[in-house]
Amino acid sequence: MAETQEKTKNLEKIINVVDFTAAYGETVVIDNITFDVYRGEKFIILGGSGCGKTTLLKHMIGLFRPAKGRILIQGQDIGSAYGVQRIEILKSIGVAYQxxxxxxxxxxxxxxxxxxxxxxxxxxxxxxxxxxxxxxxxxxxxxxxxxxxxxxxxxxxxxxxxxxxxxxPDILFLDEPSAGLDPITSAELDQLINQLSKSLGITFVIVTHELNSIYNIADRVIMLDKSTKGIIAQGRPEYLRDNSTIPVVQKFFMRKTDEELGTGGSTKHDPAGGRE
Ligand SMILES: Nc1ncnc2c1ncn2[C@@H]1O[C@H](COP(=O)(O)OP(=O)(O)O)[C@@H](O)[C@H]1O
Ligand SMILES: [Mg+2]
Known part of the structure; x- marks a missing residue:
């Protein structure tokens, strides 16, 4: 179901997420997703509340180990690295929660x-x-x-x-950086992220559902989906806005604020047995 517009094929991949499944105990939160992040891009992870955005980020920074699959940071498997190798990976990334x-x-x-x-x-x-x-x-x-x-x-x-x-760091991971900011301050933060990206070439992986920020910052996005536990859309935000045929994706990109996200199709009760 994923929609893709790949303009980035010739770029170097700095992160590979391969056949990745995340679970808490027996409860699968993310089921078998695969995507790459390119060096120097600003990559945004979207999706309704509780769909696993923070879970994905925490795996990407090595706080949790994948239930299945691998996450490679500059070619190194952060889920299985230990000792000096793990420290070297951790030194190459920066993290900030909210x-x-x-x-x-x-x-x-x-x-x-x-x-x-x-x-x-x-x-x-x-x-x-x-x-x-x-x-x-x-x-x-x-x-x-x-x-x-x-x-x-x-x-x-x-x-x-x-x-x-x-x-x-080569890569900065930010979980909802503009949480709690007013729109003007939030736009200033977006501007700063763009500046840092341009002047330092840092790769950004950002969780946000601020639509303005997405248009201001994102080179590419992926949207996670709670009911399928997979990636429901990926590509440039403008492309998804103009071309997506998936209702929940259309709904997200048409919205003017992010307040209603989570009440629509993306977080429908999952009759197939999603446990919470
Ligand atoms: N430490 C944890 N133990 C068990 N379940 C968790 C834990 N953290 C998150 N979850 C569950 O995993 C799902 C995804 O959570 P999360 O990654 O925080 O979503 P998001 O960041 O997209 O809002 C939710 O159902 C949440 O309740
Ligand atoms: Mg979160």
Whole structure:
């Protein structure tokens, strides 16, 4: 059922998700999906609430092991890597959940330095310098010594993004980065993601259902579907908007806000025995 518009065949694949199944105990959440992410692209994962977007992301960053199949990050199987190999993969990716989880008892710059302290042997001076550069990249020069509580919602997201970038990742994974932001701040964050993508060539894998963000950011999307536990659509968002014949996909791309997502066909009760 997947709709595809592949303009990217000649590009290098940086992530391969192959025959991948995710389960919690006996409950399968994602059933046998396969897709690739290309180096340098902004790839968006869509789908109704509870369809498995966060589950997929957590497998892609190695928090969970696939029930079946493989996830390769730059050719390395993150589900089975261990020891030094696993650490090397983890150093090549940055992660942020809802871009909000700063440590409240530490300053902004201390938050950004945390991954450097954990994964590198850099001197304090160097870590300080690197963290300042990252904060500069996200427009937070001058806020280094503030506490998270002193920052606006948009600034917290930027600081979390700076922290996720502290190890110069090849790939950044963001789960609902604009959650809780007003539309203007959300659009500014989109702009920042586009800037970082362009200037640094980072590959972004982003879960969001903000339609505006999708059009602002996405090179390609996949849409997960709760009832089939598979990928219901994939391609460029404009292509899906104009060409999809699948009702739930049409409905999503016609909508002006994301509030109703989850009440339509994509999250219908699954008579085939989807357990929750
Ligand atoms: N740790 C967990 N243990 C058991 N079930 C889970 C766990 N995390 C998520 N689920 C279930 O997996 C399904 C997908 O969840 P999730 O990946 O969070 O969806 P989404 O991010 O798309 O809203 C849901 O039915 C959810 O209840
Ligand atoms: Mg989620």
């Amino acid at each position: 871009l909000g989880a700063l440590f409240g008892s530490m300053t902004v710059i201390e938050n950004v330095m945390l991954p450097l302290e954990e994964y590198t042997d850099l001197s304090n001076e160097t870590m300080d310098l690197v963290a300042r550069m990252k904060l500069n990249l996200v427009g937070l020069t001058g806020s280094e010594n503030k506490m998270p509580a002193e920052l606006s919602g948009g600034m917290i997201k930027r600081a979390a993004l700076a922290r996720a970038m502290s190890l110069d």
